[in-house]
Amino acid sequence: MAKPVFVLLHGAWHSPSCWQRVITELEKASYKAVAPALPSSRSTPPTPDWSKDVETIYQTVSELVKQEDIIMVIHSFSRITGGTALEGLDKDTCISKGLKGGVIRLIYITAFFVPEGFQHSPKGTRDNIIPEMITSLDEGIVTVKPKDVKGMFYQDLNDETVAELAKELRPQSLGAFWSTTTHAAWRYVPTTYILTMGDRPTTVAAAQYLIESAKASGPYKIDIVIKVDIGYSPFISRPEWTAHTLIEEVNRPL
Template sequence: MTDEGLPPTLLLVHGAWHGAWCWEKVTSALEGDGWRTRTVDLPSAGSPAGVRDDARALLRELESIDGPVVVVAHSYGGIPVSEAVAEARNVAHIVHLAAFQLDVGESLLGFLGVSVPPGTDGLDAVPDDPVPLFYGDVPVGVAEEAVSRLVPQSSRSAGDVLTAAGWRTVPSTYIVCEDDQAVPARTQEVMAARSATVHRIATSHSPFLSKPVELAALLARIALGSVGSRKGTFT
């Protein structure tokens, strides 16, 4: 609890090609236990918008929330979250779920050692055969439904360089997805070293679909422990 007497709201941020819909099972579990949740659709999913556009959308959502916020970022979502949190005043904690926890001057492609191609104003198609890539341990019907909702992703979002790293001033936790085929666990571990606390779960890239109740319980435990360390700092 904070000085205002409000428990934190969990703002859940999706990754590339996805949308707010991917959190439906997790928000249902969290809200069933009394937590307040928010989700947001990032502009870069389905349009040529970049990291800064996504960060502005996140800032607008954060500004609309009363009390402290625990921001949960999945995959690409960690990049605009870091930009937005650096400007926000009500974020108590960041949770990076198999997320890109980048530093200032880094981009998604650069971190992976890939050159940014010329002409990045278009859209990247949904990856071929996304089920093993994203949903290896997700029930077949659920995975097929998820695939039907994927959209092209902004090419620019992968090449935009981070200009602010919110995790340097806001406490953060990293959740490594150990069976991830999209962002391998060894890559996650490199970024997890930038967080104060690390958890590991035996799931694919999408625990919000494969183990939503287990993930919700872990997020609730993290949120419960997050606000006290920043009590009195919210304005």
């Protein structure tokens, strides 16, 4: 059987380059990986909502599933856009449409499960946005100060490396936090959750709570939670481990 293709979704403030170390490792194992650029974290002027992200993810995946099975790897903020964008792209639905491929597994990395109808913040506010996320209602962006980058994203990297990574971060669209989900892909596609225990304790606690809340909310296909003592961004701090774990999940029974 042909190997599935990995589609890697970056989080807020980041770009596809954050996945490059993992892509290199996956390619060594003869896997193809695609990392689309999500407009909410790069556009000037900022996008007014997350619709361009959803469109980008949907178009990327819908083209691939014509021929290939897909493993979606979802980090951080892309839990929201990714979950919404995959409606109708699960394997069963794709087969019913006569397509050869489909999304066969989701792998969430520090990406909270959210249900349909979820909105991070009411429009026009910064409600539910943590203090480290510097919000400009006038400019329509959210940024992170360099001094807060390590605590938010790169807890297990040295200060010199963090300083270099901080230069690559970009403003995030505030409007993306005001959009509302319409689909929860983890209800329909077998799902792995990677819980990074080296992250901030509040983030770990919130993730654990939302995993249980998702399971209690109705149908779901969350079949394994992998706990690992590394930071928020294992694709940067531990790319070999991350790639190895992603490949292991390819062979997990559906």
